[in-house]
Amino acid sequence: MALELKMPALSPTMEEGTLARWLVKEGDAVKSGDILAEIETDKATMEFEAVDEGTIGKILIAEGSEGVKVGTVIATLTGDEGVSVPAPASGPAKPASAPAPRKAPATEVKPEAKPAPASKPAPGSNMKTVTVREALRDAMAEEMRRDSRVFVMGEEVAEYQGAYKVTQGLLEEFGPKRVIDTPITEYGFAGIGTGAAMGGLRPIVEFMTFNFAMQAIDHIINSAAKTNYMSGGQMRCPVVFRGPNGAATRVGAQHSQNYAPWYASVPGLVVIAPYDASDAKGLLKSAIRSEDPVVFLENELVYGRSFELPEMDDHIIPIGKARIMREGSDVTIVTYSIGVGMALEAAKVLAEEGIEAEVIDLRTLRPLDRAAVLTSLAKTNRMVVAEEGWPTCSIASEIVALCMEQGFDDLDAPVLRVCNEDVPLPYAANLEKIALIDAARIAETVRKVCPRKA
Amino acid sequence: MDALQIAHSAQPRYAASDEELLKFYEQMLLIRRFEERAGQLYGLGLIGGFCHLYIGQEAVAVGLQSALDGARDSVITGYRDHGHMLAYGIDPKVIMAELTGRAAGISQGKGGSMHMFSIEHKFYGGHGIVGAQVSLGAGLAFAHRYREDGGLCMAYFGDGAANQGQVYESFNMAALWKLPIIFVIENNGYAMGTAVKRSSAETHFYRRGAAFRIPGMPVNGMDVLEVRAAANVAVEYVRAGNGPVLLELNTYRYRGHSMSDPAKYRSREEVQEMRDKHDPIDHARDELMKRGMSEDALKDIDKRIRATVSAAADFAENSPEPAPPELYTDVLVESY
Ligand SMILES: Cc1ncc(C[n+]2csc(CCOP(=O)(O)OP(=O)(O)O)c2C)c(N)n1
Ligand SMILES: [Mg+2]
Numbered sequence: 183m184a185l186e187l188k189m190p191a192l193s194p195t196m197e198e199g200t201l202a203r204w205l206v207k208e209g210d211a212v213k214s215g216d217i218l219a220e221i222e223t224d225k226a227t228m229e230f231e232a233v234d235e236g237t238i239g240k241i242l243i244a245e246g247s248e249g250v251k252v253g254t255v256i257a258t259l260t261g262d263e264g265v266s267v268p269a270p271a272s273g274p275a276k277p278a279s280a281p282a283p284r285k286a287p288a289t290e291v292k293p294e295a296k297p298a299p300a301s302k303p304a305p306g307s308n309m310k311t312v313t314v315r316e317a318l319r320d321a322m323a324e325e326m327r328r329d330s331r332v333f334v335m336g337e338e339v340a341e342y343q344g345a346y347k348v349t350q351g352l353l354e355e356f357g358p359k360r361v362i363d364t365p366i367t368e369y370g371f372a373g374i375g376t377g378a379a380m381g382g383l384r385p386i387v388e389f390m391t392f393n394f395a396m397q398a399i400d401h402i403i404n405s406a407a408k409t410n411y412m413s414g415g416q417m418r419c420p421v422v423f424r425g426p427n428g429a430a431t432r433v434g435a436q437h438s439q440n441y442a443p444w445y446a447s448v449p450g451l452v453v454i455a456p457y458d459a460s461d462a463k464g465l466l467k468s469a470i471r472s473e474d475p476v477v478f479l480e481n482e483l484v485y486g487r488s489f490e491l492p493e494m495d496d497h498i499i500p501i502g503k504a505r506i507m508r509e510g511s512d513v514t515i516v517t518y519s520i521g522v523g524m525a526l527e528a529a530k531v532l533a534e535e536g537i538e539a540e541v542i543d544l545r546t547l548r549p550l551d552r553a554a555v556l557t558s559l560a561k562t563n564r565m566v567v568a569e570e571g572w573p574t575c576s577i578a579s580e581i582v583a584l585c586m587e588q589g590f591d592d593l594d595a596p597v598l599r600v601c602n603e604d605v606p607l608p609y610a611a612n613l614e615k616i617a618l619i620d621a622a623r624i625a626e627t628v629r630k631v632c633p634r635k636a
Numbered sequence: 637m638d639a640l641q642i643a644h645s646a647q648p649r650y651a652a653s654d655e656e657l658l659k660f661y662e663q664m665l666l667i668r669r670f671e672e673r674a675g676q677l678y679g680l681g682l683i684g685g686f687c688h689l690y691i692g693q694e695a696v697a698v699g700l701q702s703a704l705d706g707a708r709d710s711v712i713t714g715y716r717d718h719g720h721m722l723a724y725g726i727d728p729k730v731i732m733a734e735l736t737g738r739a740a741g742i743s744q745g746k747g748g749s750m751h752m753f754s755i756e757h758k759f760y761g762g763h764g765i766v767g768a769q770v771s772l773g774a775g776l777a778f779a780h781r782y783r784e785d786g787g788l789c790m791a792y793f794g795d796g797a798a799n800q801g802q803v804y805e806s807f808n809m810a811a812l813w814k815l816p817i818i819f820v821i822e823n824n825g826y827a828m829g830t831a832v833k834r835s836s837a838e839t840h841f842y843r844r845g846a847a848f849r850i851p852g853m854p855v856n857g858m859d860v861l862e863v864r865a866a867a868n869v870a871v872e873y874v875r876a877g878n879g880p881v882l883l884e885l886n887t888y889r890y891r892g893h894s895m896s897d898p899a900k901y902r903s904r905e906e907v908q909e910m911r912d913k914h915d916p917i918d919h920a921r922d923e924l925m926k927r928g929m930s931e932d933a934l935k936d937i938d939k940r941i942r943a944t945v946s947a948a949a950d951f952a953e954n955s956p957e958p959a960p961p962e963l964y965t966d967v968l969v970e971s972y
Binding site: 367414502 | 745753754768770773779780783806967968
């Protein structure tokens with residue numbers, strides 16, 4: 183009796199992957215626990231383990247095949263009493279000969295509906311499609327080529343190629359002097375990075391996620407942000423702290439927090455939270471060149487999304503400038519990071535109902551582009567702020583305050599916030615979904631401030 | 637005993653020339669007189685906030701810093717920082733003016749006693765968070781090694797700071813990456829009101845690097861020549877690319893932790909005993925006299941230093957406060 187071996191999902195959100203390597207061939211006898219194949223996604227490599235005993239019948243998907251959908255039959259197994267299909271092994275895959283990722287992080291990126299590129303390319307410039315992950319890596323690589331003072335340090339950034347593969351290939355190009363694996367000591371290495379910046383270097387300090395940077399927040403704020411001021415402008419600290427921020431998927435409360443409001447509240451820091459690949463690249467390059475300490479907040483769920491990016495020698499986006507992602511005349515949705523994709527989706531739905539929403543991506547959260555917010559408010563007279571984060575003391579509350587203080591005369595309706603629920607993020611899939619903002623909630627909130635069109 | 641301790645015990649005291657000893661004496665005396673004056677200005681309300689005096693610990697900064705190469709080595713410390721700056725030859729006027737919060741202060745009046753810096757002298761602060769300077773110092777050492785400039789970093793911290801977690805995170809990375817850094821624990825017996833034995837399971841701080849294979853040396857921090865001899869051993873070891881060294885400087889602060897101190901956690905006799913029998917300045921002075929220096933010459937030096945300190949105090953009292961628009965400068969370097 184033949185059993186079908188199906189393409190496994192390495193995480194609840196994985197839809198497809200690459201069948202990197204077969205470790206068995208047709209006719210091989212296998213027993214439970216044997217490694218059959220290596221499966222790769224854009225982020226992780228996992229071993230695919232046999233659950234049953236038997237003999238490999240036909241191999242249906244050749245190794246190296248990309249885009250294999252979860253559930254596709256990849257081989258057959260003949261056995262005595264077949265039971266179930268193999269499951270992905272929980273252990274780390276063996277490293278390949280080239281430095282390759284060894285272990286999958288807990289979650290997987292799901293490329294969502296691909297939003298259209300926001301900014302139109304300059305006439306004549308070629309566009310290429312890249313993921314946010316690649317854009318970030320390219321930004322670091324380009325700046326490292328340009329300036330020998332730039333180096334990157336953090337947990338698993340070198341040999342492992344980045345816990346989320348953002349630093350992939352950097353070790354190979356720049357070597358261990360400039361791509362430095364640290365021990366798991368956030369407070370210590372954030373201090374070392376900060377001190378190195380004070381000593382004249384240009385460190386990029388990667389946090390595996392910003393949840394772990396709470397152990398390092400003392401150096402980010404007390405050492406990096408305040409020293410230039412306290413020294414009367416003598417002692418600069420051009421360091422970039424970067425890494426994924428905000429909710430991922432099903433990783434629970436301790437791994438799912440948006441720290442943007444925390445850092446954006448601190449004078450002396452620049453805080454950036456890009457959405458698409460073009461901004462990820464252009465703003466990270468600006469951050470690395472900045473003389474100021476920068477907190478650069480990425481989003482794990484966006485890493486795998488692809489966007490068009492103009493092919494340019496030096497793609498730089500200025501810090502401190504918001505952008506209009508979609509023009510509209512009825513209402514403004516102010517947002518940033520992953521919220522931009524949701525806001526654009528909401529705007530599309532609303533357009534079908536006759537509500538034209540303008541979507542503003544803040545991009546930089548400190549210094550905040552107040553003028554962009556107020557200008558749009560003056561145009562639409564209605565505003566909703568969408569933020570993947572808690573509502574209390576948030577960027578959203580800051581925007582609301584700004585509108586009250588400086589845009590009051592332009593307001594035709596109260597400014598509303600649409601944020602995550604005010605609870606630690608739960609694990610259960612249904613509860614998690616309820617806790618996080620989405621396009622539907624943004625659209626619903628917009629309807630509240632817009633008069634019904636006939 | 638490891639190799640560094642053996643090397644130190646082979647020559648426990650530095651064979652200073654008369655001029656060198658005189659220079660050490662003058663520097664220590666400058667710190668003492670400066671701090672006494674700062675204490676007075678505090679009493680007059682001219683200095684505010686926290687002000688931590690270095691009186692009693694002068695031999696540490698003077699002895700150690702004399703072994704450094706000012707052109708390439710960097711120094712970092714905590715909030716008890718006036719002495720280190722003076723030992724580096726930074727103008728007492730701009731230090732005192734910072735204490736009084738004036739525009740002419742080294743941080744333009746925006747840092748205060750605990751937050752002073754001089755990039756020109758490779759003095760990187762002046763940090764108010766207990767233990768932060770240890771990781772930051774490891775970062776400075778990282779930069780020396782990265783640039784291959786031959787420099788090393790000297791990072792000072794207290795016996796209290798030595799219990800901070802980030803200290804050990806930094807020890808680990810400094811040893812792992814063989815960073816050129818000398819960790820200096822100034823063990824003055826107390827962290828505010830907490831005696832070492834009440835806070836520390838291992839009170840021999842020079843052993844605190846053992847788990848990271850960092851060689852340690854206990855040093856009598858009340859004798860400037862012993863301090864200098866130990867510094868030479870440490871500098872040579874670190875400069876040769878062997879990685880960090882940990883020095884424990886046993887010393888004592890005569891004054892309170894900061895200007896407000898209940899003085900209840902130790903006895904008057906204990907303080908008096910240190911002052912009478914172990915004072916580093918008296919010690920150097922006796923030695924100078926033994927070498928034939930006259931009492932008059934020493935009096936002249938004291939007079940000259942008092943004049944320098946008075947000039948600094950006058951400057952600090954009379955120079956203007958920062959202009960109100962300065963409130964908004966230097967928050968960020970660039971404009972966006
Ligand atoms: C992280 C932190 N905790 C507490 C304090 C308050 N504080 C300032 S100095 C000090 C005692 C430190 O003692 P020690 O390290 O021995 O240095 P000393 O004052 O003796 O030079 C404390 C608790 C602080 N500044 N930073
Ligand atoms: Mg102490």
